[in-house]
Amino acid sequence: MPTKLERLYDEHAQALFAFLLNFTRDENDTRDVLQEIFIKLARQPDLLANAREERPFLLRLAHNAAIDLMRRRGTRVKHHEQFGAEQLSAFASTDDPDEAAFRNELAAALGELPADQRAVVHLKLWAGLTFEEIAAAMDIPLNTAASRYRYGLDKLRTRLRPLYDEIK
Amino acid sequence: MKTDDFEKRLQRQPQREIPSMWREKILTAARSAEHDAEVFHPASHPTHPGFLSTLSHQLSTLTRPQRIAWASLVGLWLIILGMNFSLRENSSTTIAASTAAPSPEALAAWRRQYRALAALTEITPSRPIVAPSKPTIPQPRSNRRPEWLAA
Numbered sequence: 145m146p147t148k149l150e151r152l153y154d155e156h157a158q159a160l161f162a163f164l165l166n167f168t169r170d171e172n173d174t175r176d177v178l179q180e181i182f183i184k185l186a187r188q189p190d191l192l193a194n195a196r197e198e199r200p201f202l203l204r205l206a207h208n209a210a211i212d213l214m215r216r217r218g219t220r221v222k223h224h225e226q227f228g229a230e231q232l233s234a235f236a237s238t239d240d241p242d243e244a245a246f247r248n249e250l251a252a253a254l255g256e257l258p259a260d261q262r263a264v265v266h267l268k269l270w271a272g273l274t275f276e277e278i279a280a281a282m283d284i285p286l287n288t289a290a291s292r293y294r295y296g297l298d299k300l301r302t303r304l305r306p307l308y309d310e311i312k
Numbered sequence: 313m314k315t316d317d318f319e320k321r322l323q324r325q326p327q328r329e330i331p332s333m334w335r336e337k338i339l340t341a342a343r344s345a346e347h348d349a350e351v352f353h354p355a356s357h358p359t360h361p362g363f364l365s366t367l368s369h370q371l372s373t374l375t376r377p378q379r380i381a382w383a384s385l386v387g388l389w390l391i392i393l394g395m396n397f398s399l400r401e402n403s404s405t406t407i408a409a410s411t412a413a414p415s416p417e418a419l420a421a422w423r424r425q426y427r428a429l430a431a432l433t434e435i436t437p438s439r440p441i442v443a444p445s446k447p448t449i450p451q452p453r454s455n456r457r458p459e460w461l462a463a
Contacts, residue, residue, distance in 0.1 A: 149339060149346075269322050
């Protein structure tokens with residue numbers, strides 16, 4: 145029978161990984177933050193006791209931990225903002241050339257977004273959170289979460305429109 | 313291009329899989345941290361130790377890393393405390409000696425100096441020269457209040 149930590153890992157680590165990889169744009173940072181979260185959960189077993197739902201709460205922990213990591217490393221934040229698009233893709237590879245091109249372009253477009261917009265877009269599209277949950281996770285007003293999503297999505301649409309129309 | 317279609321298209325993009333080897337590493341690190349937390353914070357254990365044992369444990373947890381340094385610090389403080397007590401005894405003796413009544417010779421010398429100063433400044437002493445009076449000590453209150461009330 146899996147322990148509580150193992151169950152949490154099996155149920156949520158993939159979602160946390162995807163969010164952190166998209167947010168930090170760095171695999172090492174992603175692993176560090178993910179490990180930090182599970183160490184925190186191990187040290188404070190009651191941390192999740194008052195959480196209404198585990199996934200949004202863990203994504204909030206992940207967001208805060210990633211922000212802390214970036215602040216600790218200071219200058220690397222700009223590095224992430226400027227060159228994140230060229231570094232890695234948070235999407236699975238595929239043999240279909242059209243899909244591969246779209247995913248590469250999408251990864252690059254996401255990398256060009258400001259980190260806050262990228263986080264909101266990811267939480268809405270791929271983590272399936274509501275704007276209310278996103279606002280709570282990122283500690284921002286509900287309207288700010290919605291507007292960041294709209295701006296981010298508009299940028300992605302503008303950037304991907306030619307490719308999307310071509311392969312649609 | 314409809315927004316809904318575009319959003320759905322984005323949502324369908326599969327995310328990268330988390331590397332399988334991370335699971336063991338991360339969970340091992342977490343278990344290790346959990347173990348450390350249990351070792352250093354046994355207060356969360358089901359048994360309820362007394363206040364003194366908890367305090368003793370907290371102190372030992374605090375001092376465990378540098379026992380020699382803490383022992384040296386305690387020794388140093390004991391030495392300082394001892395020196396402080398010995399100096400305090402000496403100083404109290406000095407103060408007691410200095411507050412003793414002046415000797416007759418010193419009093420006669422003081423009277424001579426006072427007369428000489430009075431002659432120089434042409435001031436006649438209005439009252440006899442006496443030794444400085446001792447500070448008055450508060451006496452017990454009398455019980456005359458009822459008599460006043462009766463009068």
